[in-house]
Amino acid sequence: MSVDPRPGGHDPGAILAERAAALARRDRRADASQAGDGVQALALIVRGEHYAIAVKDVLETSALRSITPIPGIPAPWIGLVNLRGALRPVLDLRCHLGLGDHAPGTGGSLVVIGFEELVVALLVESIAGARRIERAELRSVPGGGASPWVIGTTADLCTLLDVQTLLADPAIVVDVAA
């Protein structure tokens, strides 16, 4: 995916032509993604596993800041974080995915997602980058025992998650009134 504009030949014209071709390919690919049935996704890494979420749900990304713990909060939630003046609850995706608790002090990145009025910061290990996932290459999880917020898995074992379903999971709803 990376573009390395190394000087391949001696003819400046050829170089310019090659660069123009590269730019044109990208444009073509972007046209293809728009044209086909697919989704622009942000690739995440949680405990070594690759996951992805749709970019249209992501508000921003950030390096991990200091998290202020909230006493008495249920397990997936680990505290609050201040992002540009707004307090956001932080959800440990690793815990929520049943991959074990987050070990404090090991670093990580925050992915801020928003759905309706709910804005949540997801704590992940790192952000691998952006990729496009076609509908056709998604395969359902064998056995059908998967969580409802799993859309499918690509051939290279990148699991696409549905953020809206994930945030609607009753396991993460905090009923203050109750």
Add this chain to the structure above:
Amino acid sequence: MPTTNPLAAGPPVNFATAGTIRSPQSKLARSFAGRGLRGRLLGLAAMAGVLWLVCIGVAATGLTSARSASDRAHTVFEAFRTERDAYEAWMTDDGQTNMYAGFAELHARSQLSSLESTWQQVVGGHQQALALLGTLAAKAPDPSVRQAARSAVADLAAYNVTTQQVHADVLADEPSRAIYVVAIGNTTASDRIQADFRSMATVLGKDAERLDASTSNGVKDSILLLVVITLVSLLIAGVAVSRITGRLVQSLKGYVALAGRIAEGDLTTRTNAAGDDEIGLLGRALDDMSERLGSLSVNVRDNADQIRGSTGEILAAVAGHSAAAAQQSAAIAQSTAAIEQIRAGAELSARHAEDVTTHARSAVEAGDEGAQAVEAIIGGMAAIESKVEAIARDIGALAQRTQQISAITQTVDDLADQSNVLALNAMIEAVRAGEQGKSFGVVADEVRTLAEQSKQATAQVAGILHEIQLATDQAVAATAEGTTVVREGGELARRAGDVIVHLANLNRSAAQAAEQIAASAQQQTTGMDQIAIAMQDTTKVAAEFVAGTEQSRVAAERLESVARGLAGAVSSYRV
């Protein structure tokens, strides 16, 4: 070599046992106190002396009594004569005439004291005359004298009355009456006194003649008595002396015969004398002498035998001494040869000690050079140490710079991270912007790619820096080790220097010791020379000793012949 005295080996000869002669002095002293010959003679002389003294005493007494009687008669007669002469002088005419003049002078007042003294004289003379006449009247042997004395006393009393009258007249200043009294009263009294004195003189003169005759008769009797006594004592002494000398001569003849037998060698005869006087003592002394001569001859014979035995032993010892002297000469010769060998050894030792001295001196010089070289090594080590320390400082600075680069790289890495996040967010915004954000999404992707490349580059730089860090750490450790090694090397060099200096000192001591050994060997050689000279002297002394033993042998043989002669001389005595 045997040094025992052969005389000391024999039995001791005690000459004192033959000389216990009793002293005859005590016996002589006892007989002198008793009735010895000398005592008898002395007693005889004492008896004669006593007789003589008695005779002289008798004669002296007789003579003295006669002389005193005569003297007494003379005294009385002389006193009487003096008084009579004085009175007759007073009665002369001249005296009467003078009396007138005296009375006239006495009249003068100035002469009163003189008159008093004259009167006292008159009174004293009168008292004296009265006393003398009283004595004659009482004690005169002749009755006529006593009669005359008594009449003279009476006449003198009458005369005294007139004299008292004269004195009173003079005192009464009547000289004419005094002269009258003197001229008339005094004349008759004085005539009667004169008659008395004449009769007494006649009688006294006859007495004196009789006394002289009796005195000469006493003296004659005394002389006769003396002669008789002398003759008697001479007779007694002659008889006693004759008896004593007869006995003496008889005893002496016996003793002379005994002495003759002793001279012939017969010591068996004895006098068997008795008595405590000198003759008896002489006899017993002769017996004692004979007996002692006998024991003396026996002693002399025994001692001569012992001397002969001792001389035999002396001869044997002298023979032993000769053999020992021969052995000694052989030993001295061997010792001389051994001393010569030792001397040669000492010279060899001296030469070796000199060689050792030379080697030790060269070793000392080498040690000094080694010490200097070690000093140079120490200096070089110090320079190396300072260089290594400089390298360590440089490496430290390098590590510091590397650390700074690492910090800068970290900063670049952080910037790349932030750029990556920014690129992601930009991409997200581009996606959300939809179709209008497409181109922006491409730029954001390029930025993200650049951030990735920056991160890889910083990772490579970090790896290189890490390697540099490791290398500098190793270099620091190596320089520290180098410093330690250099220090240890310096220390080792210093110790080596100390050892070399110590070795040099030891070599110096060895050189001094070798010099001392050489000197000692020299002294030893000198001492050996002196010993050789002493051995030569010893050889001479041994030769003299051999000669001395020969002389001893000759002397012992002579002593044996003397002892033999002594025994022969004594054998003539019969005991």
